[in-house]
Amino acid sequence: MTAEARHPVVLIASSCRWLSTVQLAKALSGVGFEIAFLGPARHPIDTTGLTCGRFVLNKLQPSRSLDAAIRAIRPEIVIPADEMILLLLHELHREAPRLRDVIERSLGAPENYRTIVSRVALADLAREEGIAVPAAAQLTTEIDLAQSLPRLGLPAYLKVDASWGGAGVIRADTADDCRRAYNRLRSYRGIPRTLWRIVAHGDTTRLTLRRAPLEVSIQSAVGGAPANCAVAAWRGEMTACIEAVALQTLGPTGASTIVQIVHDRPMYEACRRLVKRLGLSGLIGFDFMIERGTGRAILIELNARATQTCHLRFGLGADPAEALWAAVTGEPAREVPPTYASDILELFPEGRHSSGGAMSMANASKAMEV
Numbered sequence: 001m002t003a004e005a006r007h008p009v010v011l012i013a014s015s016c017r018w019l020s021t022v023q024l025a026k027a028l029s030g031v032g033f034e035i036a037f038l039g040p041a042r043h044p045i046d047t048t049g050l051t052c053g054r055f056v057l058n059k060l061q062p063s064r065s066l067d068a069a070i071r072a073i074r075p076e077i078v079i080p081a082d083e084m085i086l087l088l089l090h091e092l093h094r095e096a097p098r099l100r101d102v103i104e105r106s107l108g109a110p111e112n113y114r115t116i117v118s119r120v121a122l123a124d125l126a127r128e129e130g131i132a133v134p135a136a137a138q139l140t141t142e143i144d145l146a147q148s149l150p151r152l153g154l155p156a157y158l159k160v161d162a163s164w165g166g167a168g169v170i171r172a173d174t175a176d177d178c179r180r181a182y183n184r185l186r187s188y189r190g191i192p193r194t195l196w197r198i199v200a201h202g203d204t205t206r207l208t209l210r211r212a213p214l215e216v217s218i219q220s221a222v223g224g225a226p227a228n229c230a231v232a233a234w235r236g237e238m239t240a241c242i243e244a245v246a247l248q249t250l251g252p253t254g255a256s257t258i259v260q261i262v263h264d265r266p267m268y269e270a271c272r273r274l275v276k277r278l279g280l281s282g283l284i285g286f287d288f289m290i291e292r293g294t295g296r297a298i299l300i301e302l303n304a305r306a307t308q309t310c311h312l313r314f315g316l317g318a319d320p321a322e323a324l325w326a327a328v329t330g331e332p333a334r335e336v337p338p339t340y341a342s343d344i345l346e347l348f349p350e351g352r353h354s355s356g357g358a359m360s361m362a363n364a365s366k367a368m369e370v
Helices: 020-029 062-073 083-095 097-107 111-114 119-127 140-151 176-191 191-200 206-211 266-280 320-329
Strands: 009-013 036-040 053-056 076-080 136-139 156-160 169-172 216-222 224-234 237-249 254-262 281-290 297-303 344-346
Touching: 009 020, 009 062, 020 036, 020 320, 036 062, 053 062, 062 083, 062 097, 076 083, 076 097, 076 216, 076 281, 083 097, 083 111, 097 111, 111 119, 111 266, 119 136, 119 216, 119 266, 119 297, 136 140, 140 216, 156 176, 169 176, 176 216, 224 254, 224 266, 224 320, 237 266, 237 320, 266 281, 266 297, 281 320
Parallel strands: 009 036, 009 076, 036 053
Antiparallel strands: 136 216, 156 169, 156 216, 224 237, 224 281, 237 254, 254 344, 281 297
16 A cells, blocks of 8 residues: 555545534544545534544535535545535436546446435335335325325335435334325425425535435334444445444434444444445444244334444454545454443433544645635
Protein backbone atom coordinates (compact mmCIF):
# COMPACT_ATOMS: atom_id res chain seq x y z
CA MET A 1 0.00 0.00 0.00
CA THR A 2 1.36 3.41 -0.92
CA ALA A 3 1.88 6.20 1.60
CA GLU A 4 -0.95 8.11 -0.06
CA ALA A 5 -3.32 5.18 0.45
CA ARG A 6 -2.53 4.72 4.14
CA HIS A 7 -5.27 7.16 5.15
CA PRO A 8 -8.10 6.74 2.66
CA VAL A 9 -10.63 9.57 2.61
CA VAL A 10 -14.27 8.87 3.41
CA LEU A 11 -17.05 11.41 2.87
CA ILE A 12 -19.96 11.05 5.31
CA ALA A 13 -23.01 12.88 3.95
CA SER A 14 -26.19 13.68 5.86
CA SER A 15 -29.21 15.92 5.41
CA CYS A 16 -30.11 15.51 9.12
CA ARG A 17 -28.53 16.59 12.40
CA TRP A 18 -28.24 13.09 13.81
CA LEU A 19 -25.75 12.38 16.59
CA SER A 20 -25.13 8.92 15.12
CA THR A 21 -23.16 10.50 12.27
CA VAL A 22 -20.70 11.95 14.82
CA GLN A 23 -20.29 8.50 16.37
CA LEU A 24 -19.73 7.04 12.91
CA ALA A 25 -17.12 9.68 12.08
CA LYS A 26 -15.22 8.83 15.27
CA ALA A 27 -15.28 5.11 14.52
CA LEU A 28 -14.07 5.54 10.94
CA SER A 29 -11.36 7.95 12.02
CA GLY A 30 -10.29 5.48 14.70
CA VAL A 31 -9.57 2.76 12.12
CA GLY A 32 -7.50 5.03 9.87
CA PHE A 33 -9.82 6.95 7.55
CA GLU A 34 -9.46 10.66 7.00
CA ILE A 35 -12.90 12.15 7.42
CA ALA A 36 -14.80 14.66 5.35
CA PHE A 37 -18.32 15.58 6.37
CA LEU A 38 -21.18 17.10 4.40
CA GLY A 39 -24.21 18.09 6.45
CA PRO A 40 -26.46 20.96 7.52
CA ALA A 41 -25.10 24.01 9.28
CA ARG A 42 -25.09 23.75 13.09
CA HIS A 43 -24.61 20.01 12.98
CA PRO A 44 -23.50 18.30 16.24
CA ILE A 45 -20.15 17.49 14.62
CA ASP A 46 -19.33 21.23 14.78
CA THR A 47 -19.41 21.28 18.59
CA THR A 48 -17.35 18.17 19.31
CA GLY A 49 -13.90 19.67 18.77
CA LEU A 50 -13.22 17.09 16.08
CA THR A 51 -11.29 18.20 13.03
CA CYS A 52 -12.53 17.06 9.65
CA GLY A 53 -13.02 18.33 6.14
CA ARG A 54 -16.32 20.12 6.66
CA PHE A 55 -18.78 20.98 3.90
CA VAL A 56 -22.13 22.60 4.63
CA LEU A 57 -25.14 21.20 2.79
CA ASN A 58 -26.86 23.96 0.81
CA LYS A 59 -30.58 23.27 1.30
CA LEU A 60 -31.44 25.18 -1.86
CA GLN A 61 -29.03 23.11 -3.99
CA PRO A 62 -28.37 19.82 -2.14
CA SER A 63 -27.41 17.87 -5.24
CA ARG A 64 -24.89 20.52 -6.22
CA SER A 65 -23.50 20.47 -2.65
CA LEU A 66 -22.92 16.74 -2.78
CA ASP A 67 -21.44 16.90 -6.28
CA ALA A 68 -19.05 19.68 -5.28
CA ALA A 69 -17.92 17.93 -2.08
CA ILE A 70 -17.13 14.71 -3.94
CA ARG A 71 -15.21 16.56 -6.65
CA ALA A 72 -13.30 18.65 -4.10
CA ILE A 73 -11.92 15.80 -1.99
CA ARG A 74 -12.16 12.79 -4.32
CA PRO A 75 -13.00 10.32 -1.55
CA GLU A 76 -12.39 6.62 -1.86
CA ILE A 77 -15.93 6.06 -0.60
CA VAL A 78 -19.05 8.09 0.20
CA ILE A 79 -21.31 7.02 3.07
CA PRO A 80 -24.91 8.29 2.99
CA ALA A 81 -26.43 8.71 6.45
CA ASP A 82 -30.07 9.05 5.39
CA GLU A 83 -32.34 8.27 2.46
CA MET A 84 -32.27 11.82 1.11
CA ILE A 85 -28.52 11.56 0.49
CA LEU A 86 -28.99 8.06 -0.93
CA LEU A 87 -31.47 9.42 -3.49
CA LEU A 88 -29.12 12.28 -4.34
CA LEU A 89 -26.34 9.77 -5.01
CA HIS A 90 -28.66 7.79 -7.27
CA GLU A 91 -29.50 11.01 -9.11
CA LEU A 92 -25.84 11.95 -9.50
CA HIS A 93 -25.08 8.47 -10.79
CA ARG A 94 -27.57 9.08 -13.60
CA GLU A 95 -26.55 12.65 -14.35
CA ALA A 96 -22.82 12.92 -13.57
CA PRO A 97 -20.85 10.20 -15.42
CA ARG A 98 -17.54 11.28 -13.85
CA LEU A 99 -18.87 10.37 -10.40
CA ARG A 100 -20.18 6.94 -11.30
CA ASP A 101 -17.06 5.04 -10.25
CA VAL A 102 -17.01 6.41 -6.70
CA ILE A 103 -20.80 6.06 -6.32
CA GLU A 104 -20.75 2.43 -7.47
CA ARG A 105 -17.79 1.77 -5.17
CA SER A 106 -19.81 3.30 -2.33
CA LEU A 107 -23.23 1.73 -2.93
CA GLY A 108 -22.72 -1.33 -5.11
CA ALA A 109 -24.42 -2.56 -8.29
CA PRO A 110 -26.34 0.31 -9.96
CA GLU A 111 -28.87 -2.01 -11.60
CA ASN A 112 -30.29 -2.64 -8.13
CA TYR A 113 -30.59 0.97 -6.95
CA ARG A 114 -34.34 1.00 -7.62
CA THR A 115 -34.90 -2.22 -5.69
CA ILE A 116 -33.13 -1.07 -2.55
CA VAL A 117 -35.50 1.91 -2.11
CA SER A 118 -38.69 -0.04 -2.89
CA ARG A 119 -40.15 -1.95 0.04
CA VAL A 120 -42.37 -4.08 -2.20
CA ALA A 121 -39.59 -4.94 -4.67
CA LEU A 122 -37.29 -5.83 -1.78
CA ALA A 123 -39.93 -8.10 -0.22
CA ASP A 124 -40.41 -9.91 -3.52
CA LEU A 125 -36.67 -10.45 -3.90
CA ALA A 126 -36.31 -11.60 -0.28
CA ARG A 127 -39.00 -14.26 -0.81
CA GLU A 128 -37.03 -15.55 -3.79
CA GLU A 129 -34.06 -15.95 -1.43
CA GLY A 130 -36.14 -17.90 1.08
CA ILE A 131 -36.21 -15.05 3.61
CA ALA A 132 -39.32 -14.55 5.73
CA VAL A 133 -41.10 -11.23 5.08
CA PRO A 134 -44.56 -9.88 5.96
CA ALA A 135 -47.28 -9.87 3.33
CA ALA A 136 -47.18 -6.53 1.49
CA ALA A 137 -48.75 -4.71 -1.43
CA GLN A 138 -48.03 -1.59 -3.43
CA LEU A 139 -50.75 1.06 -3.31
CA THR A 140 -51.52 3.51 -6.11
CA THR A 141 -55.20 4.17 -5.32
CA GLU A 142 -57.66 3.64 -2.49
CA ILE A 143 -59.09 0.80 -4.57
CA ASP A 144 -55.75 -1.02 -4.21
CA LEU A 145 -55.98 -0.46 -0.48
CA ALA A 146 -59.49 -1.90 -0.23
CA GLN A 147 -58.52 -4.94 -2.29
CA SER A 148 -55.38 -5.59 -0.21
CA LEU A 149 -56.93 -5.48 3.26
CA PRO A 150 -58.73 -8.88 3.17
CA ARG A 151 -55.43 -10.59 2.28
CA LEU A 152 -53.12 -8.65 4.60
CA GLY A 153 -55.43 -8.22 7.56
CA LEU A 154 -55.24 -5.73 10.41
CA PRO A 155 -53.37 -4.23 12.09
CA ALA A 156 -51.05 -3.17 9.29
CA TYR A 157 -48.36 -0.59 8.57
CA LEU A 158 -48.58 1.87 5.71
CA LYS A 159 -45.24 3.13 4.51
CA VAL A 160 -43.80 5.51 1.96
CA ASP A 161 -40.50 4.59 0.30
CA ALA A 162 -37.32 6.53 1.06
CA SER A 163 -38.59 7.81 4.40
CA TRP A 164 -36.44 7.60 7.51
CA GLY A 165 -36.55 7.88 11.28
CA GLY A 166 -40.05 6.42 11.33
CA ALA A 167 -41.53 9.58 9.74
CA GLY A 168 -43.03 7.75 6.75
CA VAL A 169 -44.55 4.82 8.65
CA ILE A 170 -48.08 4.76 10.12
CA ARG A 171 -49.76 1.91 12.01
CA ALA A 172 -53.40 1.34 11.13
CA ASP A 173 -55.77 -0.73 13.27
CA THR A 174 -58.96 -0.23 11.25
CA ALA A 175 -59.95 0.23 7.61
CA ASP A 176 -60.64 3.92 8.31
CA ASP A 177 -57.17 4.26 9.84
CA CYS A 178 -55.75 2.76 6.64
CA ARG A 179 -57.55 5.27 4.42
CA ARG A 180 -56.41 8.20 6.54
CA ALA A 181 -52.85 6.91 6.61
CA TYR A 182 -52.80 6.35 2.87
CA ASN A 183 -53.94 9.91 2.12
CA ARG A 184 -51.48 11.32 4.63
CA LEU A 185 -48.56 9.42 3.12
CA ARG A 186 -49.52 10.48 -0.40
CA SER A 187 -48.87 14.06 0.73
CA TYR A 188 -45.44 13.11 2.12
CA ARG A 189 -43.87 14.18 -1.17
CA GLY A 190 -46.81 16.26 -2.38
CA ILE A 191 -46.63 19.78 -3.79
CA PRO A 192 -48.19 21.55 -0.74
CA ARG A 193 -45.72 19.96 1.70
CA THR A 194 -42.80 20.63 -0.62
CA LEU A 195 -43.80 24.27 -1.10
CA TRP A 196 -44.23 24.68 2.66
CA ARG A 197 -40.69 23.42 3.24
CA ILE A 198 -39.33 25.84 0.63
CA VAL A 199 -41.24 28.90 1.92
CA ALA A 200 -40.93 28.25 5.65
CA HIS A 201 -37.41 26.85 5.78
CA GLY A 202 -35.76 27.66 2.46
CA ASP A 203 -35.35 23.91 2.05
CA THR A 204 -35.60 22.33 -1.41
CA THR A 205 -34.23 18.93 -0.43
CA ARG A 206 -37.72 17.42 -0.71
CA LEU A 207 -37.64 18.15 -4.44
CA THR A 208 -35.36 15.11 -4.52
CA LEU A 209 -38.24 13.02 -3.17
CA ARG A 210 -40.61 14.37 -5.80
CA ARG A 211 -38.20 13.39 -8.59
CA ALA A 212 -37.84 9.83 -7.28
CA PRO A 213 -40.31 7.07 -8.28
CA LEU A 214 -41.52 6.48 -4.74
CA GLU A 215 -44.31 4.15 -3.64
CA VAL A 216 -46.81 3.90 -0.81
CA SER A 217 -47.17 0.33 0.43
CA ILE A 218 -49.05 -1.62 3.07
CA GLN A 219 -47.42 -4.34 5.15
CA SER A 220 -48.95 -6.82 7.58
CA ALA A 221 -48.03 -6.15 11.20
CA VAL A 222 -45.74 -8.68 12.91
CA GLY A 223 -45.99 -9.00 16.68
CA GLY A 224 -42.68 -9.29 18.46
CA ALA A 225 -39.44 -7.47 19.22
CA PRO A 226 -37.73 -5.09 16.76
CA ALA A 227 -34.21 -6.10 15.75
CA ASN A 228 -31.60 -4.85 13.35
CA CYS A 229 -28.29 -5.69 11.75
CA ALA A 230 -25.51 -3.21 10.97
CA VAL A 231 -23.58 -4.51 8.00
CA ALA A 232 -20.39 -3.66 6.12
CA ALA A 233 -20.31 -4.94 2.55
CA TRP A 234 -17.98 -4.83 -0.41
CA ARG A 235 -19.01 -5.74 -3.95
CA GLY A 236 -21.66 -8.19 -2.85
CA GLU A 237 -19.75 -9.76 0.05
CA MET A 238 -20.82 -9.12 3.65
CA THR A 239 -17.63 -8.41 5.59
CA ALA A 240 -19.05 -7.53 9.03
CA CYS A 241 -22.40 -7.82 10.78
CA ILE A 242 -23.64 -6.69 14.20
CA GLU A 243 -26.99 -8.20 15.22
CA ALA A 244 -29.03 -6.39 17.87
CA VAL A 245 -32.47 -6.57 19.45
CA ALA A 246 -34.08 -3.25 20.39
CA LEU A 247 -34.96 -2.89 24.07
CA GLN A 248 -36.20 0.67 23.63
CA THR A 249 -37.12 2.76 20.59
CA LEU A 250 -38.16 6.31 19.74
CA GLY A 251 -41.86 5.49 19.60
CA PRO A 252 -43.45 2.43 17.98
CA THR A 253 -41.89 3.05 14.55
CA GLY A 254 -38.77 5.05 15.45
CA ALA A 255 -35.07 4.29 15.73
CA SER A 256 -33.61 2.08 18.45
CA THR A 257 -32.27 3.89 21.52
CA ILE A 258 -31.22 0.95 23.70
CA VAL A 259 -30.16 -2.36 22.14
CA GLN A 260 -28.86 -5.74 23.21
CA ILE A 261 -26.20 -7.32 21.02
CA VAL A 262 -27.10 -10.90 20.07
CA HIS A 263 -25.87 -13.64 17.77
CA ASP A 264 -28.76 -14.58 15.52
CA ARG A 265 -27.81 -16.88 12.67
CA PRO A 266 -31.07 -16.47 10.69
CA MET A 267 -30.70 -12.67 10.66
CA TYR A 268 -27.03 -12.95 9.75
CA GLU A 269 -27.77 -15.35 6.90
CA ALA A 270 -30.63 -13.21 5.56
CA CYS A 271 -28.32 -10.19 5.42
CA ARG A 272 -25.58 -12.19 3.72
CA ARG A 273 -27.95 -13.43 1.03
CA LEU A 274 -29.38 -10.00 0.28
CA VAL A 275 -25.95 -8.35 0.17
CA LYS A 276 -24.87 -10.94 -2.40
CA ARG A 277 -28.07 -10.83 -4.44
CA LEU A 278 -28.10 -7.02 -4.61
CA GLY A 279 -24.33 -6.59 -5.04
CA LEU A 280 -24.20 -4.12 -2.15
CA SER A 281 -21.23 -2.08 -0.93
CA GLY A 282 -20.77 0.29 2.00
CA LEU A 283 -22.56 0.46 5.34
CA ILE A 284 -26.09 -0.89 5.42
CA GLY A 285 -28.85 -1.54 7.96
CA PHE A 286 -31.44 -4.32 7.93
CA ASP A 287 -34.55 -4.17 10.12
CA PHE A 288 -36.28 -7.30 11.40
CA MET A 289 -39.01 -8.35 13.79
CA ILE A 290 -38.37 -11.35 16.03
CA GLU A 291 -41.82 -12.90 15.82
CA ARG A 292 -43.56 -13.49 19.12
CA GLY A 293 -44.21 -17.16 19.75
CA THR A 294 -42.05 -18.56 16.94
CA GLY A 295 -38.80 -16.58 17.37
CA ARG A 296 -38.54 -16.26 13.57
CA ALA A 297 -36.52 -13.34 12.20
CA ILE A 298 -38.81 -11.59 9.71
CA LEU A 299 -37.23 -8.99 7.43
CA ILE A 300 -39.05 -5.65 7.52
CA GLU A 301 -36.82 -3.40 5.42
CA LEU A 302 -33.37 -2.54 4.16
CA ASN A 303 -31.70 0.84 4.73
CA ALA A 304 -28.94 1.17 2.14
CA ARG A 305 -27.07 3.72 4.25
CA ALA A 306 -25.32 3.93 7.60
CA THR A 307 -27.69 3.25 10.49
CA GLN A 308 -27.41 4.04 14.18
CA THR A 309 -25.41 0.92 15.14
CA CYS A 310 -22.86 1.00 12.30
CA HIS A 311 -20.29 2.72 14.54
CA LEU A 312 -20.24 -0.11 17.08
CA ARG A 313 -17.11 -2.28 17.29
CA PHE A 314 -17.29 -5.86 18.56
CA GLY A 315 -14.17 -7.45 17.09
CA LEU A 316 -13.32 -9.17 13.84
CA GLY A 317 -16.42 -9.87 11.78
CA ALA A 318 -18.52 -7.52 13.93
CA ASP A 319 -16.66 -4.25 13.32
CA PRO A 320 -18.15 -2.45 10.29
CA ALA A 321 -15.64 0.41 10.42
CA GLU A 322 -12.62 -1.92 10.40
CA ALA A 323 -14.17 -4.11 7.70
CA LEU A 324 -14.77 -1.06 5.50
CA TRP A 325 -11.17 0.12 5.99
CA ALA A 326 -9.88 -3.33 4.99
CA ALA A 327 -12.07 -3.39 1.86
CA VAL A 328 -11.06 0.10 0.73
CA THR A 329 -7.32 -0.35 1.37
CA GLY A 330 -7.04 -3.99 0.32
CA GLU A 331 -5.33 -4.76 3.64
CA PRO A 332 -6.39 -7.62 5.97
CA ALA A 333 -8.88 -6.63 8.68
CA ARG A 334 -7.09 -6.14 11.99
CA GLU A 335 -8.11 -7.98 15.16
CA VAL A 336 -9.28 -5.31 17.61
CA PRO A 337 -10.82 -6.23 20.98
CA PRO A 338 -14.47 -5.21 21.47
CA THR A 339 -14.82 -1.64 22.67
CA TYR A 340 -17.71 -2.37 25.01
CA ALA A 341 -17.85 -4.40 28.20
CA SER A 342 -21.63 -4.86 28.12
CA ASP A 343 -23.90 -6.28 25.43
CA ILE A 344 -26.61 -3.74 26.35
CA LEU A 345 -25.89 -0.32 24.87
CA GLU A 346 -27.56 3.08 24.99
CA LEU A 347 -27.34 4.69 21.56
CA PHE A 348 -29.21 7.96 22.11
CA PRO A 349 -29.10 10.76 23.10
CA GLU A 350 -25.85 10.87 25.09
CA GLY A 351 -23.85 8.75 22.64
CA ARG A 352 -21.63 7.41 25.43
CA HIS A 353 -20.74 4.36 23.37
CA SER A 354 -19.06 6.06 20.45
CA SER A 355 -15.44 5.17 19.87
CA GLY A 356 -12.66 7.71 20.07
CA GLY A 357 -9.96 8.79 17.67
CA ALA A 358 -8.68 12.06 16.30
CA MET A 359 -9.59 13.28 12.83
CA SER A 360 -7.41 15.15 10.37
CA MET A 361 -7.78 16.78 7.00
CA ALA A 362 -5.38 19.28 5.51
CA ASN A 363 -8.15 21.75 4.63
CA ALA A 364 -10.31 21.13 7.71
CA SER A 365 -9.90 24.41 9.50
CA LYS A 366 -12.99 26.00 7.99
CA ALA A 367 -16.43 24.74 7.00
CA MET A 368 -17.24 25.37 3.37
CA GLU A 369 -20.72 25.78 1.90
CA VAL A 370 -20.90 24.14 -1.52
